[in-house]
Amino acid sequence: MPKDPEQFRATLLAYVETLRRTGRRSIRLWPGWRQALRSISIPRQEGISESLSAAQASLPQEAGPPQESIPNSLSRPSTGSPEPTDREERVRRLEALRQATAGCRRCAHLAGSRSQIVFGVGNPHARLLFTGEAPGAEEDRQGEPFVGPAGKLLTRMIQAMGLQREDVYIANILKCRPDLPPGTPGNRKPTPGEMETCLPYLREQIDIIRPEVIVALGATALEGLTGLRTGISTMRGTFLDFQGIPLLPTFHPSYLLYRPDLRLKRQVWEDLLLVMKRLNLPISERQRGFFLIPSQG
Ligand code: SF4
Known part of the structure; x- marks a missing residue:
């Protein structure tokens, strides 16, 4: 006091x-x-x-529990800090949306083949939101986005930024796993029509969370969000706009797993450095040097 x-x-x-x-x-x-x-x-x-x-x-007669604070460098500055009521409202709206999504059958073929909806996970007032294209087999099983090998790499990328997975919000454009003929291994790319049908859910999530930066992971996510088919190699590292929020496209982590090339890793890392700069996150000299290619001479 x-x-x-x-x-x-x-x-x-x-x-x-x-x-x-x-x-x-x-x-x-x-x-x-x-x-x-x-x-x-x-x-x-x-x-x-x-x-x-x-x-x-x-005021309650007894002092309530201490106000929650956001114990990491992704905390919003005090001037923009959400009110407790705002925080509760976001949680309530996200939960209502999750429940509405759970019974969605707009794509009958996907509603029939999915194990469950993969809604999204993370901090309801995250300043940073990652979105991919659609859940894979592991995500469909667990009901959480980015939990397979690519998800584990995404988690390491987030940690390399000095954050935890719980600090950000992670979602996909499609909430259902794209179907495949029974017995077919692997995953299928969502079609533009499927993404368009499901996009209102992600739009609503973004509207509730109001992140300061969105990272689109991969060409399909970029296309689903913006309609751009220019290619991720061309568009990565350039801030675009989505619902008035800066949107940065970069390679999907699964592409990095498929092509474990130091140059690619460095490109993705440079994109994440741009995001960190945009969010005013501290960047150490060590972080600046991640995945630098050793000079030949
Ligand atoms: S993909 Fe989206 S729109 Fe289609 S059924 Fe699933 S939740 Fe509904």
């Missing part, structure tokens, strides 16, 4: 005033502030006292 009530009151008033000017209608109360707010008197001041009085009135 702040030691000086006057200083605390001034700080709180300034904080509320800032929120009021930016149109915010609720305030985030840290545990110490909850206690202190109960003990201060609120001056009558237009537009502020009402907010604080309402905040006082809504």
